[in-house]
Amino acid sequence: MNKPKGALLGLISILLVSGCSVSPFSDYGGASTESAPVVSCNSTVQPEQQLQLDAVDALMAQSKPYAALAQLESKGLDTEHHWARRGQLLASIDRLDEALGVFYELAARCDSYRGYHGLGMVQLKQQKIRAGLIALEKARQMAPSSAAIRNDYGYGLLLNRQFKPAVFELRTALELSGGEGAVRQNLAAAYLLTDDQTGIDFLRKQYSYSDHELAHARRLAREFF
């Protein structure tokens, strides 16, 4: 484990000296190249592969991540879509280092927006906020209409105490998602943190925010102080 870390530190030093911008991979301290998964960058899904992916998705929707992983592995991970699901499932069962390895390879080898999204998501979960934001910003550039990416990027900005930019990203995510999901709480917290009463009133009126939801958003906002 020392050689990869030494190489990584050397790379960071070179980047700092040369004045190059930091890449989404600069804070990656995951698996060595010997144990990195060999992902497929193939994005074309054959009909029989789609059937397998549908079966995996059904298990994921039923909150059965272990069964979904087994289903994925049963016929091989032949496309980028398979590997993205594997990374997400590994992250969901807290095997974060393995998930990080999968998403890193998807991003680095395939230049996949799902790879950058997953990389940033796992890095945020590991409290690597700066690295996570860099990866998520790259994902946002590649897929600006993804509600999940805009939400996660916005949440990362909240963690980094960039409240006003977070409002923009989270408002975009709210509209893209039709007002559903975790973004409801995240945006309410961002409005509270920026003292935006107009925003809170808008959420109440247009998205039927309840007193219970706003009370929870106030508790969430306090976590960012």
Place this chain on the structure above:
Amino acid sequence: MKRPYWLCALALISSSLVLAEKQTPLSGISSQVVTTESKEAGVRDRLRNQRNRGGESFSALSAQSYVDSQERIAETFRRPIPERLRNGTSDD
């Protein structure tokens, strides 16, 4: 002596309703790199929510018309194919 029992029942029902309403809302990271819900279900839910909120101001196609037509099409697949195609007003 029987009064306390219905009071207890009422208290249990009320507390369960309160607990259901007080479920912690979702927040934080989406954890969704891959969207797993079917595209059709997502579109249908969004159109239904749009209809409930009063609809968009400008639309080439009425959201309600789209939802109704999709439901009618789905219903036709649920009905069995008749053995004989004939006029339903026949006296046979």
